[in-house]
Amino acid sequence: MARAIAAMAPAGVRTGCRLIREGDEAYLLPAEAGSIPARQPAMRRASGAARLLAHRLLADAGFDGFALLRTASGAPAWPDGITGSLAHDDDMAVAAVAPVGQIVSLGIDVEPALPLPDEISALVAMPADRTGTADRQLAGRILFAAKEAVYKAAYPLDRQVLGYEDIAVNLETGHATTSTGREVSLIYCVAPRVVVLAFVDDDGV
Template identity: 75%
Template sequence: MAAIAPVGVRTGCRVIRDGDDAHLLPNEAHSIPARQPAMRRASGAARWIAHRLLAELGVDNVGILRAPSGAPVWPDGIIGSLAHDDDMAVAAVAPVGHISALGIDVEPAQPLPGDILALVTIPADRTDAADRHLAGRILFAAKEAVYKAVYPLDREVLGYEDIAVDLNAGHATTKTGRRASLAYCAAPRVVVLAFVEAR
């Protein structure tokens, strides 16, 4: 993950473990309505990573609350993103600067089921550069990461059909005209990082 991240962006990952819900700070735990133990463990694991990345930037003991939209609320001067699948949690953070928005997503390194692929793909998508077995999964993760990156900027709910991904060129464009750069790795998990450069 560190190899795909642009300069200034810090990333981390963690296998989700029993007891990871204990890593939630009290105010974080209060802001996360999920009662399912698996969801709270995943949220705790992602925030454990993010707290350590923030500490590297000199930001300590700050809760990353969950907004009503579901997005994490970052400290002033920081942008970031959290994600998890059933087994792995990931996070990316950066100081506000030449990058104005970040999104990250993680998925198993397995082909995307055909019914989901049909929902995600639009004619404008380009995935020729990706491993053909994982192209659908990378496409799915890319659209999730782009949405996380651009929502704080545009405050517009986007569907998969509203995001055109070009893995060949390494970027995506939303129906609002927002352009995000993409970087990804496909092993041992599919991780996609989307970022918007400041104008």
């Protein structure tokens, strides 16, 4: 799965994935642990797993030991000059980072490769969405992950809270548009989980 995510990422974007393990909460740096209000062990394990990935990716970019504090919006505070995103489901954590340049903002999401429940699909899928040739069983799940990733990429730029109805996704062309007019590119893979990487390049700013 790590190879599949890395292969789909644009040039300059570093990615990683990790199965969440018992004890991963220990990878939270002290300042990170203090900034994360969740007390449930499973949530702290997932946060630790995702931040372990981010620590490694940031170290490769010259930011060894950087503490990714949780902001009021829930997103991590990345170093100056870096854009990034974290995500996890119940079992897997993923991360993506890149220097700000051609790419100005990133979003990532991971979901199990299972059909999206009908009641959630009814909230997520909108008439403007296009799923193209995506697997019919997984199209709803991919669409859900795409909108989550697009929101993460758009929010740091526009500071606007978006609902599913505010994001129109076209999986066939690999693009999404928000109600604020933000254009976001997206790529996805199913290997063996659904992972969507969304990004805004300097043409979309």
